[in-house]
Amino acid sequence: MTRWWPYARLAASALAVAAIVAQLLRTLEIARDADTAWGGHLPTVIANFFSFFTIESNVLAAVALAAGAVWALRHRDTTDPEPRWLAVLLMCASSYMIVTGVVYNTLLRGIALPQGATVAWSNEVLHVVIPLLMLLDVLVAPRRRALPWSAVAVAAVFPIVWVVYTLVRANLVVSPGTGEHWWYPYPFLNPHQPGGYGTVALYVLLIAAIILATAALVVWVGRRRGVVRAQ
Numbered sequence: 001m002t003r004w005w006p007y008a009r010l011a012a013s014a015l016a017v018a019a020i021v022a023q024l025l026r027t028l029e030i031a032r033d034a035d036t037a038w039g040g041h042l043p044t045v046i047a048n049f050f051s052f053f054t055i056e057s058n059v060l061a062a063v064a065l066a067a068g069a070v071w072a073l074r075h076r077d078t079t080d081p082e083p084r085w086l087a088v089l090l091m092c093a094s095s096y097m098i099v100t101g102v103v104y105n106t107l108l109r110g111i112a113l114p115q116g117a118t119v120a121w122s123n124e125v126l127h128v129v130i131p132l133l134m135l136l137d138v139l140v141a142p143r144r145r146a147l148p149w150s151a152v153a154v155a156a157v158f159p160i161v162w163v164v165y166t167l168v169r170a171n172l173v174v175s176p177g178t179g180e181h182w183w184y185p186y187p188f189l190n191p192h193q194p195g196g197y198g199t200v201a202l203y204v205l206l207i208a209a210i211i212l213a214t215a216a217l218v219v220w221v222g223r224r225r226g227v228v229r230a231q
Contacts, residue, residue: 003076005141009069012133016062019125024049026119031176038174044183045176051169052185053162054104057096058126061134064093072143081145081226091147091222092155094134095215101131102214103207107188138218139225146226147219155215156208163189163204 027049034040049055064086071086082090104127166189175183184190188203 006069006072006076009065009072009137009141012130012137013062013065013069015125016058016065016130019119019122019130020055020058020062022119022122023055023126026117026122030117034176036179038179039176041174041176044173048173048176048183048185051166053096053159054100054126056162057093057100058130060089061093061097061130064089065134065137068137068141079143081143084145084147087145087147087222087226088151088154090137090141091151091215091218092158094138094218095155095211096158097131097134098138098214098218099207099211101127101135102210108186111187138221144222144226146223149216149219151219152212152215156212159208159211167200 024046027045028042031040031042031045038044050059068082068086068090071082081087109127166185170184170189171182173183174181180192182190182192187193189200191197191200193199
């Protein structure tokens with residue numbers, strides 16, 4: 001497995017990038033054909049695209065997988081565990097992707113989208129295939145480094161920043177699809193829905209707990225499988 005796993009990581013990274021690009025191109029096509037000023041406003045459309053937690057998590061996963069593969073290939077003649085920076089990067093990417101898969105398939109899969117807005121194979125890759133591959137990476141990837149429990153706190157930083165960014169930015173842009181004077185990437189973050197900010201807060205706390213629990217699980221698996229070295 002030590003020999004071929006870097007190539008599996010490279011393939012997974014390339015697949016994630018291909019899926020992101022395919023969905024971005026479809027999104028730009030829709031903006032090009034829009035018959036409203038806000039629907040065709042490319043800066044907003046592109047910013048919205050890269051404001052989805054799914055997209056950002058997949059970008060991070062692609063970078064982490066590629067970095068892990070390159071490091072392993074460059075150090076193929078050693079038996080050293082991965083460096084700490086790489087272990088933390090992979091831990092964060094794995095945690096976010098696993099949560100992405102869980103949240104999408106439990107909360108969002110049944111939500112109807114405009115016909116043609118989503119590239120079907122890309123959607124499955126981003127929400128199912130890459131999360132499963134990142135879970136597999138946690139379970140079987142060789143040369144893992146055991147991280148301290150404090151690494152779990154690192155995994156919480158990006159989601160906190162993302163939620164703050166999302167809630168602040170939401171009321172500063174016009175929705176390209178509806179013309180509403182707000183835009184939220186996911187319905188459960190929209191306080192204009194029944195329940196208001198109270199319901200949003202409950203969802204945020206729930207997802208935060210899931211992310212922390214997932215990160216703790218990933219670190220635990222890494223400590224069971226990995227090598228402890230001086231930090």
